[in-house]
Amino acid sequence: MRLEPKPAPSLAATLLYPVGAVVATLGFAALLVLAAGASPLSVFTLVARGAAGSQFALVETLTRATPLIFTGLAIAVAFRAKLWNIGAEAQLYAGAVVTVVLGTGLLPWPSLLLIPVIMIAAMLAGALLLLGPALLKTRFGVDEVVTTLLLNFIMLLFVSMLLEGVLKDPTGLGWPQSQKVIAEAQLPRIIQGKRLHYGFVIALAAAVAVWVVMKKTALGYEMRAVGHNPEAARFAGIPVNRVLMKTALLSGGLAALAGFSEVAGLKGNLTLDLSPGYGYSGIVVAMLAMLNPLGVIASAIFVAGIFVGADAMSRSAGVPSYIADVMVATALLTMVVAILLTRFRVRWR
Amino acid sequence: MEALDILLTASFWVAAIRIASPLIFATMGELICERAGVLNLGIEGIMTVGAFAGWFTVYSSGDLWTGVAVAALAGAAFGLLHATLTVPLGLSQHVVGIGITLLATSLTYFTYRLALPEVTSPPKIEPFQPLPIPGLSEIPILGQALFSQTPLTYLAFLTVAVVAWVLYRTPLGLALRAAGENPSAVEAQGISVSGMRIGAVMVGSALMAVGGAFLTMSAFNSFFFEMINGRGWICIALVVFGSWRPGKALIGAILFAAFDAYQVRLQQITSGVVPYQIFLMMPYVLSILALVLVARRATYPKALMIPYQKGER
Numbered sequence A: 001m002r003l004e005p006k007p008a009p010s011l012a013a014t015l016l017y018p019v020g021a022v023v024a025t026l027g028f029a030a031l032l033v034l035a036a037g038a039s040p041l042s043v044f045t046l047v048a049r050g051a052a053g054s055q056f057a058l059v060e061t062l063t064r065a066t067p068l069i070f071t072g073l074a075i076a077v078a079f080r081a082k083l084w085n086i087g088a089e090a091q092l093y094a095g096a097v098v099t100v101v102l103g104t105g106l107l108p109w110p111s112l113l114l115i116p117v118i119m120i121a122a123m124l125a126g127a128l129l130l131l132g133p134a135l136l137k138t139r140f141g142v143d144e145v146v147t148t149l150l151l152n153f154i155m156l157l158f159v160s161m162l163l164e165g166v167l168k169d170p171t172g173l174g175w176p177q178s179q180k181v182i183a184e185a186q187l188p189r190i191i192q193g194k195r196l197h198y199g200f201v202i203a204l205a206a207a208v209a210v211w212v213v214m215k216k217t218a219l220g221y222e223m224r225a226v227g228h229n230p231e232a233a234r235f236a237g238i239p240v241n242r243v244l245m246k247t248a249l250l251s252g253g254l255a256a257l258a259g260f261s262e263v264a265g266l267k268g269n270l271t272l273d274l275s276p277g278y279g280y281s282g283i284v285v286a287m288l289a290m291l292n293p294l295g296v297i298a299s300a301i302f303v304a305g306i307f308v309g310a311d312a313m314s315r316s317a318g319v320p321s322y323i324a325d326v327m328v329a330t331a332l333l334t335m336v337v338a339i340l341l342t343r344f345r346v347r348w349r
Numbered sequence B: 001m002e003a004l005d006i007l008l009t010a011s012f013w014v015a016a017i018r019i020a021s022p023l024i025f026a027t028m029g030e031l032i033c034e035r036a037g038v039l040n041l042g043i044e045g046i047m048t049v050g051a052f053a054g055w056f057t058v059y060s061s062g063d064l065w066t067g068v069a070v071a072a073l074a075g076a077a078f079g080l081l082h083a084t085l086t087v088p089l090g091l092s093q094h095v096v097g098i099g100i101t102l103l104a105t106s107l108t109y110f111t112y113r114l115a116l117p118e119v120t121s122p123p124k125i126e127p128f129q130p131l132p133i134p135g136l137s138e139i140p141i142l143g144q145a146l147f148s149q150t151p152l153t154y155l156a157f158l159t160v161a162v163v164a165w166v167l168y169r170t171p172l173g174l175a176l177r178a179a180g181e182n183p184s185a186v187e188a189q190g191i192s193v194s195g196m197r198i199g200a201v202m203v204g205s206a207l208m209a210v211g212g213a214f215l216t217m218s219a220f221n222s223f224f225f226e227m228i229n230g231r232g233w234i235c236i237a238l239v240v241f242g243s244w245r246p247g248k249a250l251i252g253a254i255l256f257a258a259f260d261a262y263q264v265r266l267q268q269i270t271s272g273v274v275p276y277q278i279f280l281m282m283p284y285v286l287s288i289l290a291l292v293l294v295a296r297r298a299t300y301p302k303a304l305m306i307p308y309q310k311g312e313r
Helices: A012-033 A040-052 A055-080 A088-103 A111-140 A142-164 A197-218 A220-229 A230-235 A239-269 A278-288 A293-317 A323-343 B001-010 B009-037 B041-057 B064-086 B093-115 B142-147 B152-168 B171-181 B183-188 B193-219 B231-241 B246-269 B277-294
Strands: A001-005 A344-347
Touching: A001 B001, A012 A040, A012 A323, A040 A055, A040 B093, A055 A088, A055 A111, A055 A220, A055 A239, A055 A278, A055 A293, A055 B064, A088 A111, A088 A142, A088 A239, A088 A278, A088 A323, A111 A142, A111 A239, A111 A293, A111 B277, A142 B231, A142 B277, A197 A239, A197 A293, A197 B064, A220 A239, A230 A239, A239 A278, A278 A293, A278 B093, A278 B246, A293 A323, A323 A344, A323 B064, A323 B093, B001 B009, B009 B041, B009 B142, B009 B152, B009 B171, B009 B193, B009 B231, B009 B246, B041 B064, B041 B093, B041 B193, B041 B231, B064 B093, B064 B193, B152 B171, B152 B246, B171 B193, B183 B193, B193 B231, B231 B246, B231 B277, B246 B277
Parallel strands: none
Antiparallel strands: A001 A344
């Protein structure tokens, strides 16, 4: 069998395959639900209701989407330049550590000064964490997939060390957790009494900013050129390595904002379970959005909805909530196939 | 002095070989895939599947070797999925690999929760027992380390020998290596590149799964979440460190495991002075260092990660 490029696909064809991917994902999930001895229709209804059926559900979904927008953007930026950053999880924690270090009273400043300073410092930490693997890639040819993956494990152990050492909350009854950040370092809630915080607004702004960078600046053009064909980009006079460095800084910084926003907006302190794999889910978010920064918003809300909805469904229907992770992973694989099929025709023989 | 005495104890080397065993299986699996031109980042998830499938088969009153076979089959099934997406469809091996890891891991956890909804601590099985080889296992230190292990460890060493023999001494191995170096030459011989690559990824994934099963069926006796804990990624580093050669990769895995066994013992001596997390970081730090060390002179299979379409070039 072979693949032949298609002529420019129509809008209908562009939508056909991604919709097919979603249908295939739901079909597979339905099989798992049947295996669990429940009715797919009622389970899907429960998931949808749990994700968006009430004001509480919607707020919860948007809250969960916030870190996913940041990590999704981080991955979208990196993958666009074919910099395979699988270390968003580590960069997230780097941002969270910086937030806790600076936000627990070290800098006794008013919010308007303190929060931007913490954000910049957190982004720097995440950026530097990805700069290492990027330098190893360009200088030594070390595959960044493996180094960024291994750094996730190193970072989590480092955080564990901090939480049992210098950052340990003396009043935490022995739990490995940090002190809460001071009131000035906290992001306010959007609606009083609801969990949704201004981290969501910052995430939306970040998505727009990244979209502008990707579409309207020379850097964005260079990143796409490097991702499309590094040899051709080099031939055209684009400093490929320098573009990769800038991509790494931007990507690492965005992922770190996820950690900042979770600590400063939602949790208040740092624990070892701050992120249930937002760094990895970010890969799915970015791919579902076809690496489009504005699309990341929608796909992050979609992925967050599946997680939040499945949690609610699991409590009442008894189907393990891991079905959400299965659906998200399946969506990733069916989506890459769908994207391929919109561009190529499969010819048997 | 105490720290050096460790190296002279038999129990240290026994532990090193035991720690090396799952790495040897999975490293050979990854090596086969990469030699055929496919980077398999599904390794971490496939090891998770193997760990669960093997253990669960034994738990559901299966026999130990049936468990190994089921683990291998489950691994091969995910290998087939990986290969279908990356070989004929030529999709990004990075994205598909990560996707396979996410899918395999989450499906395992889902199945675990479905099969054992009520348990708080995972049930135990009767794992493989050490099978000392008469005579050889009485040789001090070296004999004890190599010949008083479980049958699965012997199988790991046998696998290295078989992989090396097939790769370098058989026409099949030649075709497989050529599929990763110069695919059009393979096609010119009338051999299907896609067929070679799909087969390699399936066999390689089966070995990865057996590596995972070693953990639940030989090293420990039950299945825990996150028990693979980055071993798959370490194996990818070991393949590079071993220059894509089975023998060198074996030495790398043993060296690595010896270091791991050593840090556990060193941890006991220095307890309280150095945070234990520093020791736990060592395997990952070591993997990165190993990659940097060999990266300059690494000779990747030339067609690694390059999809092949019949009739191109």
